[in-house]
Amino acid sequence: MTDENVVTETNGQGSTDTENNAEEETDLEKAIIRQIEYYFGDLNLPRDKFLKEQVKLDDGWIPLEILGRFNRLAKLSTDSDVIANAMNKSTSGLIEVSEDNKKIRRNPEMPIPEMNEERRKELTGRTVYAKGFPLEASLDDVLKYFKQFEEVENIIMRRYQDRQTKKRLFKGSVFATFKTKEQAEKFLDTKGLKYNETDLLILWQDNYLQQKHEEYAAKKDKKDKKHKGKDTKEEKEEFKLPTGTVLHFSQGHDKMTREDIKEALTPLGQEIAYVDFKVGDTEGWVRLSKENSAKELAEKITDGKIKIGDSEVVFRVLEDEEEKTYLDKTVEEMSKRRKNMKNFKQNKGKNFKGKQGRKRKPDHNNDGPPAKIKANVS
Numbered sequence: 001m002t003d004e005n006v007v008t009e010t011n012g013q014g015s016t017d018t019e020n021n022a023e024e025e026t027d028l029e030k031a032i033i034r035q036i037e038y039y040f041g042d043l044n045l046p047r048d049k050f051l052k053e054q055v056k057l058d059d060g061w062i063p064l065e066i067l068g069r070f071n072r073l074a075k076l077s078t079d080s081d082v083i084a085n086a087m088n089k090s091t092s093g094l095i096e097v098s099e100d101n102k103k104i105r106r107n108p109e110m111p112i113p114e115m116n117e118e119r120r121k122e123l124t125g126r127t128v129y130a131k132g133f134p135l136e137a138s139l140d141d142v143l144k145y146f147k148q149f150e151e152v153e154n155i156i157m158r159r160y161q162d163r164q165t166k167k168r169l170f171k172g173s174v175f176a177t178f179k180t181k182e183q184a185e186k187f188l189d190t191k192g193l194k195y196n197e198t199d200l201l202i203l204w205q206d207n208y209l210q211q212k213h214e215e216y217a218a219k220k221d222k223k224d225k226k227h228k229g230k231d232t233k234e235e236k237e238e239f240k241l242p243t244g245t246v247l248h249f250s251q252g253h254d255k256m257t258r259e260d261i262k263e264a265l266t267p268l269g270q271e272i273a274y275v276d277f278k279v280g281d282t283e284g285w286v287r288l289s290k291e292n293s294a295k296e297l298a299e300k301i302t303d304g305k306i307k308i309g310d311s312e313v314v315f316r317v318l319e320d321e322e323e324k325t326y327l328d329k330t331v332e333e334m335s336k337r338r339k340n341m342k343n344f345k346q347n348k349g350k351n352f353k354g355k356q357g358r359k360r361k362p363d364h365n366n367d368g369p370p371a372k373i374k375a376n377v378s
Helices: 019-024 026-041 049-054 073-076 080-088 117-124 141-147 181-189 204-240 258-268 293-301 318-352
Strands: 096-097 101-106 127-131 152-161 168-178 202-203 247-251 272-276 286-288 305-308 310-317
Touching: 026 080, 026 141, 080 096, 080 101, 127 181, 127 204, 141 181, 168 181, 181 202, 181 204, 202 204, 247 293, 247 318, 258 272, 286 318, 293 310
Parallel strands: none
Antiparallel strands: 096 101, 127 168, 127 202, 152 168, 247 286, 247 310, 272 286, 305 310
16 A cells, blocks of 8 residues: 555645634644645655556545555544545645545646656755664654654655564665755755754765765775685685796607607606697697706706607706796686686576476376466465
């Protein structure tokens, strides 16, 4: 129903025709008028699906019996006669009461405004954000405070869902929509606004939303940088290669393989980590596992050459900047391969349907329960 999710209220009573009429209105009747005119007002009715459907049924007329089920109005009164008598005293011209006092409707001469982008901007342009209300404050407490500002048209209490209790709790802040932008500006310009002894933080709604957007973007950017830095550090630590371990070789034959190179070097007593070489090339690199082991291995190679197949393959140790350049490039390539592998696994997991993606043939002999059917929830 109307006040199930958005808690709001209005002060719009319009101008009085006579002082006698104003004096005849009781506090209860004033509250009923405010609530009914909120339900049928420009702010609520365009977005109230239930009411919008109801006004289509009987030329806009809605039985007071139905309205009496709305939470906020029910707290004031469920007596149709009391509600009808109150609305007969309204002077805004927004509401019409049927001759039998059993139904009411929005004045047909006041069409419902269309909720488009222009309308949203206009509403936002006269809406302010106010923070500083007690978390235990009720809607009536907030309304009582704002009643000193007769220009306030609508109030929305901002809430959040508590993870433990699953209850929607008040944040201590509201959005207040004024009847005109000038009245909202007047409220914003008022200095020293307080609720009891607490100073209120007042901002335009647009400014508040922009501020929160910037804060969110800054936090996200900081988080992304933190994770990026962490990933980079982890990659560097994971792929930190020992130095003094690289030998370059050349003058090989075009049919030489990695296994040929490993078989030639393994008897020299050093563990080989990787042979950087492709069949068809005449040169490549050998990276050993133990730090500073390249020179030890090179000393065991007579004249720096080893016969592999028909070729005398020449080996030399990479040192200083030459080795650093090679190892940096190796780490970069290893990082890329790991990243590509992660992406491959993730995409494979998303795209792989397997048996689940196959259409199942109907089993006419299946005596089990029927397949699940998606239910429409109204």
